[in-house]
Amino acid sequence: MNAKLLSNEYVVKKGGVDLQVYRRRMETTGRISLPVLFLVHGSSFGALAGYDLQVPGKAGYSMMDECAGFGFDVWTMDHEGYGRSTKTSSFSDISSGSDDLALAAKLVERETGIKKAAYYGQSSGSLRAALFAERHPEMVDRLALDATVWTGEGSPTLAERRKKLPEFSAKNRRPIDRAFVHSIFNRDHPGTAEERVIDAFADAIVKLDDSVPTGTYVDMCSKLPVNNPDNIKVPTLIMRGQWDGIAGFDDLIEFFKRLPNPDKHFAVMPGISHASFQQKNYMLVYHILLGFFAQPAPVYRG
Numbered sequence: 306m307n308a309k310l311l312s313n314e315y316v317v318k319k320g321g322v323d324l325q326v327y328r329r330r331m332e333t334t335g336r337i338s339l340p341v342l343f344l345v346h347g348s349s350f351g352a353l354a355g356y357d358l359q360v361p362g363k364a365g366y367s368m369m370d371e372c373a374g375f376g377f378d379v380w381t382m383d384h385e386g387y388g389r390s391t392k393t394s395s396f397s398d399i400s401s402g403s404d405d406l407a408l409a410a411k412l413v414e415r416e417t418g419i420k421k422a423a424y425y426g427q428s429s430g431s432l433r434a435a436l437f438a439e440r441h442p443e444m445v446d447r448l449a450l451d452a453t454v455w456t457g458e459g460s461p462t463l464a465e466r467r468k469k470l471p472e473f474s475a476k477n478r479r480p481i482d483r484a485f486v487h488s489i490f491n492r493d494h495p496g497t498a499e500e501r502v503i504d505a506f507a508d509a510i511v512k513l514d515d516s517v518p519t520g521t522y523v524d525m526c527s528k529l530p531v532n533n534p535d536n537i538k539v540p541t542l543i544m545r546g547q548w549d550g551i552a553g554f555d556d557l558i559e560f561f562k563r564l565p566n567p568d569k570h571f572a573v574m575p576g577i578s579h580a581s582f583q584q585k586n587y588m589l590v591y592h593i594l595l596g597f598f599a600q601p602a603p604v605y606r607g
Contacts, residue, residue: 308332310373315416317382317408325389326409327352328416329369330378339378340446341419342598344368345406345437347428347452348521349481349489351388352381354509355427358583360502365591368582375595378417382409384433386478386518396477396520399531402433403440410437410444421446423598428452428551428579429521432531439536448537449594451544452552452579455560457529459553462492462579467526474523478516483507493578494548498585506583525551534560540568542597544590546577570597 309332317324330339346355358366365371372379383390384405386397395401406424414420423446426434431453438445457463473479486507490498524531543561545552554573561571572593576586584590 310370315412317412319385319405319408322385322391322393324382324385324391324405324408325352326380326382326412327357327369328378328380329357329373331373331376338417338419339376340598341413341417341422342372342377342379343406343409343413343422343424344379344381345402345424345426345430345434346381346384346387347426347430348525349485349517350510351383351390351513353383353388354506354513356381356582358502358506358509360505363499363502365587366502366505366583371591372595377423377598378419380409380413380422382406388513394477395518396523397518398520399429399432399436399524401520402429403436406433406437407441407444410441414444420444423447423449425449425451425594426453427581429525432521432524435532435537438539439533442538445539447540447542447598447600449542449544449597451581451590451594452546452549453543453557453560454525454551454553455530455532455534455556457525457553458556460551460556462550463525466522470523470526473519473526477519479519479522480516481510481514483511486510489580490578490583493550497548497576497578498580498583502583506580532560534563535565537564538566540566540600542570542572542594544572544574544581544593546574546579546581546584548578551579568600568603
């Protein structure tokens, strides 16, 4: 009999703010504990659009389903101001996102009994996840940072975005629509994603949000670096798409060199621009990511 896919939803409180948390896993028998994987979304869409994308006639685009099928207890959340979490006047910046993760991590521990989880973050989600790992290394087993940025040097996308910094700083939310979602895939290297996938992605995003907080944009335009690689003590994977206009290659190499844990990896993903799990080459992204998370711990450290 095929195992059943289980889904749960939770709400954690952040003062007067409700933060929506989602869980996906395969049904198990007895006392089997599944390894926990937490997915951290980026600046322009919430958790369900980013990590539970359903594309008619196409399999594999729900990262939650796929990773659950590989044996993980998969969690994600809508950060403050996104998706089904409370829409507030907060800028919902990187530091605020790290605070959100700390609250969700306590929920995960209560529900699973597991304190240390694997974390994957994409774009500004990687900045949130990395800051969380700096603040709470005792709660992070392994850390994957996809499309991340350190100082911002060598990023044409951020150079263009900085031109709108006064506009972003003046308001707590920025509008998004289907045209904006398509621009994500057209700005670096058009053709890396199928049009029907982009259409489904855009539909999923605007179903829950017609605007998103500006805090991560402001941070990435004016406050970099927000992460200190010297303080990230956990095993870390840096994932960089071949044509990603945000993740400057030399910038990330310098970041990578400063990571203190010898269990560290740098992967360049061919044929991929910014939103890696919505790309035509998404299966190689799974291969890289799951290989890192499945890596056995070293038995000899010298």
